[in-house]
Amino acid sequence: MASERHAQAEARIQAAMEQLLGGDIPEGLRCDIKSLSTLSGVPRATLYRTYPHLKQEFEQRLGRVRETGGEPDPRITQVDRLKGEVARLRGRIARMNQELTEAEAFRTTALSRLAAQHEEIVSLRRELSDATAGGLRMVPPR
Incomplete structure (x- = not known):
């Protein structure tokens, strides 16, 4: 049960990551960690504590996008x-x-x-x- 919730939360974070990096940013949100946690429905503290690898992946991908001269937002x-x-x-x-x-x-x-x-x-x-x-x-x- 816990691993199923963990997998669902990870999938929501991945989906939110794709949405934000794809430029589909809802009104009132930005392309950042806070918006990633809000969009995925995972508390930010949980994102930092339980899913640091996803947070790091998001920051790396965002950095690569910005280095190439693009801006997802x-x-x-x-x-x-x-x-x-x-x-x-x-x-x-x-x-x-x-x-x-x-x-x-x-x-x-x-x-x-x-x-x-x-x-x-x-x-x-x-x-x-x-x-x-x-x-x-x-x-x-x-």
Whole structure:
């Protein structure tokens, strides 16, 4: 009877191991020992005490998967991808803010120059009108 329960628990642990390493990870769980014990229905202390060979096998297989550049948990892969995308977008926002600052500085400079040119034109027109009002004639251009 005890050996039958032992064999059933071992089979459940093996099935949970295959499920987790296969990427079929239920919501709220991860690809780790705690999730392995939860999914198999075997208490974690029992897994450490009675089935250390299965725990070690799981850790070795998980390590091999990660060494080959894979990740059994697709959510971790997605999180890593999204972190990269967030970093790229933050860089893009920083560049756009820099461009906006430069455009605002250019606008301020351009408006200042336009105002100065306008004042110069008004001043020249005033001088011209004063000169023609005093009886001076303009020399026609050749």
